[in-house]
Amino acid sequence: MINYTYSIHSITPKQLHGFFIGWLNPPSPQIHLEILKNSDEIVLAIDGTTYHVVGFVAAHTDKILTASISLVEVLPSYQGQNIGQELVRRILERLQHLYAIDLICDLDVQPFYEKLDMKPCHGMMIRNYENQSGFIM
Numbered sequence: 849m850i851n852y853t854y855s856i857h858s859i860t861p862k863q864l865h866g867f868f869i870g871w872l873n874p875p876s877p878q879i880h881l882e883i884l885k886n887s888d889e890i891v892l893a894i895d896g897t898t899y900h901v902v903g904f905v906a907a908h909t910d911k912i913l914t915a916s917i918s919l920v921e922v923l924p925s926y927q928g929q930n931i932g933q934e935l936v937r938r939i940l941e942r943l944q945h946l947y948a949i950d951l952i953c954d955l956d957v958q959p960f961y962e963k964l965d966m967k968p969c970h971g972m973m974i975r976n977y978e979n980q981s982g983f984i985m
Contacts, residue, residue, distance in 0.1 A: 936961070
């Protein structure tokens, strides 16, 4: 059974292994926990048997007008169980009062987000891959 929570209360780095597959310089579980702590809104999917986090979504918002969904991930062994869809549905519900909710994604996953009533758009970005593993001030 998958349980969903909006809090990192009692989450430890040991529960955050296996994410950021394919990244050149992935954040460590400790940095991942800091990312979640510093996000304005999060939803975690937790395996009710192992208590490991198996999926998460994080967003940043001004709480007045706009939000940006920055990360959405589900562990490979849990994909195909609608966990990602439920994570995004839940965060969109929490942000529904805002004018704009943005998310940048690769073209191949746009159909996933279109199923959740998101619309394709053009965007711009900078990626500093040397900083991909994270930076704590």
